[in-house]
Amino acid sequence: MKDYIDKITHCMSVAELEKVRVEIFGKKGILASGFAKLKELDGDEKKEFAANLNKMRDELNECIESKKSKLLKAEILTKMQKDAVDVTLFNEPVASGALHPVMDVMDRIIEYFVSQNFSLETGPLIEDDFHNFEALNLPKYHPARDMQDTFYLNDNRLLRTHTSPVQIRKMLSTQPPIRMIAPGTVFRRDFDLTHTPMFHQVEGLVVEPSDNVSFANLKSMLEGFLKHMFGDVKVRFRPSFFPFTEPSAEVDISCIFCHGEGCRVCKHTTWLEVLGCGVVDPNVFSAVGYKNVSGYAFGLGVERFAMLLHRVPDLRSLFEGDLRLLEQFR
Structure with missing residues (x-):
C-alpha cells in the first residue's frame, strides 16, 4: 500500500x-x-x-x-x-460610439410621449391596400394617392408609405379610449435634398368616447411637445388637407436659426414647417367600426427634426455612413 x-x-x-x-x-x-x-x-x-x-x-x-x-x-x-490583469497599467482611451442622430431624436420623441401616457405601438413594414390607403379615407383612384409614390410588390402588397396603418390595426383590435404613438420606418419613391426612399415617422392617435376630444386638445398637446424639443419657440397652425383628418393643419415653429430675422433655411419667412395634424375624419372611424367617438392624429418626420436640431443641411448625408459626420454626435 x-x-x-x-x-x-x-x-x-x-x-x-x-x-x-x-x-x-x-x-x-x-x-x-x-x-x-x-x-x-x-x-x-x-x-x-x-x-x-x-x-x-x-x-x-x-x-x-x-x-x-x-x-x-x-x-x-x-x-x-x-x-490576472494589472488594472494600474496605463492604456490609451478607447473611442466610444454614439447613437445615430436619427435614432437619438426618435428616442427623445418616444420618451416624451411615453411620459405623457401614450402607448408605443408597432406594425408590419409590408402592408395591404386596405390598411395603408382605403381605411384612411383614400379609396382607389383617389387623387391624394399621388401624394405618396408607393413601392408595390408583385402580390399587390406594398411597402407602407406612413405609419398610419398601425393606427388602423390598433383601432381594429381595441376599443376606445386609445392614446398611442407609432414610430417606425416608411418608404416612398422620392430622393433629393430633403427626401429619401426610406425614412422614419412618428405618428400619434388619441381616440375617446363621445365628443371628449377637440382640436383645442390637439393644439395644446403639440405646443407642449414642440417647446420640449426646440425650446422657447412660437407655434403656428395653418389650414391644410389630409384625407384622414378634417379639419387638418400644418404646424410651423419660429425659425430656430435666425430667430425671426429671416434666413436661407426658413426661406426668409421666419417659420419652419415641422409636422401635420388634424381631427380624425369620420370616414376613418367608419372603416374600423367605431361609433360615437372623437379623436385627433398627428405625424412627423424624424429626419426633419434631426436636420433642424443638429443643423444638417442635406438629408441624404444622414444615411451615407460618413464617419466624419457621425463622429460629431458622440
Whole structure:
C-alpha cells in the first residue's frame, strides 16, 4: 500500500491522479484482485483479510480525495494568476460610439410621449391596400394617392408609405379610449435634398368616447411637445388637407436659426414647417367600426427634426455612413 500512497503523493495533475485511482479502484485494480482472493480463504483468515482490504480501500480513497482537492486548488490558483490583469497599467482611451442622430431624436420623441401616457405601438413594414390607403379615407383612384409614390410588390402588397396603418390595426383590435404613438420606418419613391426612399415617422392617435376630444386638445398637446424639443419657440397652425383628418393643419415653429430675422433655411419667412395634424375624419372611424367617438392624429418626420436640431443641411448625408459626420454626435 505504501507504494500507491507514494504514487498518489507525487501526482502533479488531476489526470495523473486519475490514472493511479484506476490502478487501485478499477475493475482490474489491486483492490478488485484482492477481493477476488476471498473465495479461496476460509474462516478467520478470510475475515481478517477482508478487514485489511477494507481498511486499505478507505485509506487510499481518503488519500486520493485529499490530493485531488489540493491539485484542483492549485489549478485554480494557476489559472487566476495567468488571467490576472494589472488594472494600474496605463492604456490609451478607447473611442466610444454614439447613437445615430436619427435614432437619438426618435428616442427623445418616444420618451416624451411615453411620459405623457401614450402607448408605443408597432406594425408590419409590408402592408395591404386596405390598411395603408382605403381605411384612411383614400379609396382607389383617389387623387391624394399621388401624394405618396408607393413601392408595390408583385402580390399587390406594398411597402407602407406612413405609419398610419398601425393606427388602423390598433383601432381594429381595441376599443376606445386609445392614446398611442407609432414610430417606425416608411418608404416612398422620392430622393433629393430633403427626401429619401426610406425614412422614419412618428405618428400619434388619441381616440375617446363621445365628443371628449377637440382640436383645442390637439393644439395644446403639440405646443407642449414642440417647446420640449426646440425650446422657447412660437407655434403656428395653418389650414391644410389630409384625407384622414378634417379639419387638418400644418404646424410651423419660429425659425430656430435666425430667430425671426429671416434666413436661407426658413426661406426668409421666419417659420419652419415641422409636422401635420388634424381631427380624425369620420370616414376613418367608419372603416374600423367605431361609433360615437372623437379623436385627433398627428405625424412627423424624424429626419426633419434631426436636420433642424443638429443643423444638417442635406438629408441624404444622414444615411451615407460618413464617419466624419457621425463622429460629431458622440
